[in-house]
């Protein structure tokens with residue numbers, strides 16, 4: 001049914017101006033008690049769902065998971081181990097905001113069992129960090145990285161964002177250079193999207209001259225795609241680069257449609273049974289807590305996938321990976337030849353140079369990478 005566990009921590013010290021994630025400032029006492037709700041949910045969930053094999057990865061995402069106390073993280077891992085069992089080589093990632101950690105705290109997370117750290121640095125430019133509303137400055141970002149190394153983390157990922165308001169190509173190059181100098185094992189590179197309902201959507205309405213346009217964003221994407229591989233990072237997914245052997249196992253599982261159980265406020269799950277089904281948890285702490293207090297799983301909806309849904313997901317998630325999609329794998333999964341379902345779409349996307357097929361493996365072209373959303377839309381049912 002699943003081999004991965006996602007744990008959502010919906011609290012942040014401040015709301016960043018561009019953020020569309022489910023996160024809020026904790027009310028008094030919320031942060032202190034939230035982990036007990038997670039323990040309860042795992043206990044309830046384990047009565048309904050069990051992994052097919054011991055868990056291969058746990059991911060603490062948010063929000064700001066580094067606001068949890070290390071002993072709370074240790075308790076969550078212990079209960080996950082008891083309820084679901086963990087593989088001996090389990091990857092346990094914790095997202096950390098550089099403004100919330102120091103060497104001692106990071107060492108305690110490492111001791112608690114976290115073996116991979118994902119640092120949300122976003123940019124090393126102080127003015128841009130202020131513009132984003134981040135709670136950390138560039139010096140704290142660098143310090144958090146050094147502290148993580150000293151605390152014993154040998155698997156660290158950095159997140160960067162390009163296409164920031166007023167950001168020039170040379171500023172972006174400078175961010176890339178600085179990230180490479182730190183030598184993390186993994187670098188994620190996201191393009192800023194101004195989401196409706198965020199303070200940024202009011203500050204930077206559509207076509208705002210302050211936001212780099214599509215051509216400038218494409219240049220920044222291509223800069224990363226050129227600079228990072230030269231520095232030894234494999235570009236293995238549209239937004240992700242890794243040193244040899246350091247791809248994110250947890251996130252790679254999403255793109256391969258591995259089953260995962262999500263716990264916590266607003267967490268999403270995908271369980272493999274039939275063509276798979278997805279469900280999500282309540283999005284407010286109050287509703288989430290009330291469901292658990294009543295002895296119920298805090299699910300707000302469920303969507304059972306049809307064959308068409310599952311095949312479409314297989315295509316648009318799998319094409320994100322540079323390994324591509326093999327027609328044999330598709331046939332093993334769905335008992336149908338790939339071309340019998342998507343032959344005409346593949347031919348058309350190949351003709352306009354967005355897809356390429358090499359020995360039965362389908363991949364995005366360089367052009368397809370830049371226009372990936374248009375490619376993915378063609379596989380929707």
Ligand code: SF4
Pocket residue numbers: 011012014015016019020021023062063064097120
């Ligand atoms: S730290 Fe992350 S989750 Fe929290 S408000 Fe900022 S972008 Fe959103």
